[in-house]
Amino acid sequence: MQALSIRQLTKTYPNGQQALTGIDFSVEEGDFFALLGPNGAGKSTTIGIITSLVNKTSGQVTVFDTNIDDDFSRAKSYIGLVPQEFNCSIFEKCIDVLINQAGFYGVPYRIAKERAEFFLHKLDLWDKRNIIVRQLSGGMKRRLIIARALVHQPRLLILDEPTAGVDIEIRRMIWDFMREINQAGTTIILTTHYLEEAENLCRNIAIIDQGHLVENTSMRQLLDKLHIETFVLYLAQSISSPPKITNFNLRLIDDMTLEVDVAKEQPMNALFHELSTQSIKILSMRNKNNRLEELFLEMIHQPEESKEVLAAKQIESDEHA
Amino acid sequence: MLKLQTSNFIALFTIIRHELKRITRIWPQTFLPPVITMTLYFLIFGNLIGSRIGLMDGISYVTFIAPGLIIMSIITNAYSNVSASFFSIRFQRSVEELIVSPAASHVILLGYISGGILRGLLVGLGVTLIALFFTKLSIYNWPMLVVTVLLSSILFSLFGFTNALYAKKFDDIAIIPTFILTPLSYLGGVFYSIDLLPAFWYQISLFNPILYIVNAFRYSFLGVSDVNLLLALAMIFLITVGFFIFNLMLLNKGIGIRQ
Structure with missing residues (x-):
């Protein structure tokens, strides 16, 4: 089964900026998938559309066979999101952030509390459970939003630059934890600027540049x-x-x-x-x-003409499919 | 389907619990100011000035103004709770926690309205207790009391929600209470019977929705009203339904919360 399928997705913002120009890719269930691209390429817009933070202009998005246009609530119930920017209420206790998030997903209080405690232990935040969020360090905040994304046990976890700005020790800890989650069956989509991270963790990859999909293949084939x-x-x-x-x-x-x-x-x-x-x-x-960095730079620095050829090839291969 | 409905119920109770925690956590901002302000109103307008005014509609002045002051506290607090709380989560972007969740738009709206009602009721109860230090109050019509309190706190919670969706900065959520809510409350018959007004101002006053709320609430305590109560309740009900639909539409379109 496909965890995520995106077909001809476009987004034009009210100011006329075309963030996505009709991209197609899919992510298989259980995959660890990298979604890469330079700043402003359209990665966060894509994630925003999947998670309903951004309204799409056109195209189809399907999450575990549920089209977001037919039943967005069901589609959203499958997804956990670790956003790029920290977005917790800074006046709440850490444990309350997790319990509330589980509640928004329909997890009963008793179960939500158990899961919150589990993830606080797991992500080394147990001692901080009754601390209000604004008193946490940057690395702790990152771990908290990872725990928050997992507390309703999503089938698809989307991580938008989860290790940005954290020290190497915490980054390694987060990597290990993400591997563990993936091995337990959760599909993961990762966007990151640390290409070493994508190379180490991900099996498949899509690269977006200026709203175009410039590559969509396995990590092995790409590195070849x-x-x-x-x-x-x-x-x-x-x-x-x-x-x-x-x-x-x-x-x-x-x-x-x-x-x-x-x-x-x-x-x-x-x-x-x-x-x-x-x-x-x-x-x-x-x-x-x-x-991966070498290849990435090579791809996103291609002249415009080559990108159009790539986009045409993509359309051609879709038509054949 | 059943699972999603259960999920929505849990989400609703989560929002209500969250709001109740917030209201009690910041009690110096939520309970203390209305209690102090209303104590001063009762002391100055009720006792000191009121004793010189005499009777209003055949009732002592302090007793006449008490229901108006109680309902004014309820509606301003219902409004403030929703506008401040929802704008705050928009400002901090923690509203995204709700948007990405499967909770339906009407659940989010109902959750915040419930928060507004709760704060309105709690503050209203506090102000009523203070009023009892200055005058005797007995309930004349219970159903009217319950319906008026619920409808008016829902309506002003909805106003607060709309304001929170459109506000760009914290100042914007203070504009409506300062320039619209407070003047309309003062001119809505809290402190006087509109029968005292000249014909022109009497007619103008009839366009003030707070007049109907104050009169319906006063009737539930004192059994007197300046306006047709059936019309008053029908108006409040229709405006409430209209604003509920309007807010739901804004939420579904993602106004103020989605790009």
């Missing part, structure tokens, strides 16, 4: 499109000039650091063998850039 990766090599001893190795273009960044471009089909054994032969010891290495 990357032809060249740049690696940074950290040396054990200093060298004065970059070594000459056939088929590899090595650059000296400083006397202890080398940079090398490696084609996707090119084995790296030869490189290490040659470096070893020249008595250059490698202590460690890393990807210079996040792989």
Whole structure:
């Protein structure tokens, strides 16, 4: 079953700004799906339409086989939303925020209280349960709105930049928790500016740019499109000039650091063998850039013409489908 | 279908519980000001000035003004509760908690109206207790009392809701009480019988909806009224139904809450 299906979705704001120009994509039940795009691409508008915060101009949105035009209440009962911007009442206690949210979804008080307590424990907010929201730190507020989105046990969880502005420890904690939720069967749609996050967590991906869908594929297939990766090599001893190795273009960044471009089909054994032969010891290495980041930048910096070709291809493939 | 209806009931009670908590949490803003203001009214207009005015419609002045002051507290507090509470959640964007939930628009509206009625009733009860320090009050017509209190607090909660939807800043929710509600209340026969007015002002007063509310409520205590009570109740009822539909339409369209 599809958790979400979007067909020819458009949105034009009253000021004439066309945020979405007829996008199509779907998310399978149980998927961990990344919805990426630069600022102003239309991601939040798409999420807003799915969750009824934004009125669509045209198109179809179906959540677990329920069309939002036919029964939006039912469709909304399946969804949990972690918004990009913090939107809790700052004068309420943390536990009340969760109990109330469950109540709005029709969860009886006793069950709502049990679930609120469970998620407060789970997200390490139990000690803060009776604190009013405005006294929480930024990271705690993020965790609170994640707990709030889960308290009615949604089948589809939409996370709009859930780790924005939180430190690495909390980010990792949130990642682990999201993986756990997904493994338990909840479908997750994630928007993020941390592409490492999307690469690590998501199995499928859609990229939106200026209201167009520019890519919709699996993460693996997308990463396969990357032809060249740049690696940074950290040396054990200093060298004065970059070594000459056939088929590899090595650059000296400083006397202890080398940079090398490696084609996707090119084995790296030869490189290490040659470096070893020249008595250059490698202590460690890393990807210079996040792989998804490379592709993302490539896609959203395509000239307008290429985007139109992509959009045409999308329409063509839909017609064939 | 049944599940969604049950969900809506739970959502409604959640909103009411939330509102009741808010009203009691900020009691220095919700209970204290009307109680102090009305005590001063009874003391100054009722006791000090009222004793010199004599009788109004054959009733002592302090007794004459008591029902008007009680209902004025009820309607202004019903109004203030809904306008302030709903604008506050719009301002903080926590209204999104409600919008993304499956709670139906009429449930949201009924929840906030209930909050307005609750605060109106609680404040009304407090002001009535104060009135009893200054005069004796007995109920002349219970059904009229209940219907008038409910209809008028619903109506003014609905006014407050409309105001909260259109308001852009906190100042906007103070404009209606300051420039419309208070003048209409003072000119709505709280402190005088409109029979005392010259013919022209008498006719003008008949266009003031608060006049009908005050008179219907006064009748339920004292058995006297300046206006046709059936007409008064019919008018309040029709305006209430009209405003309920209007607010529901605004909510369904997402005015003030959706992009």
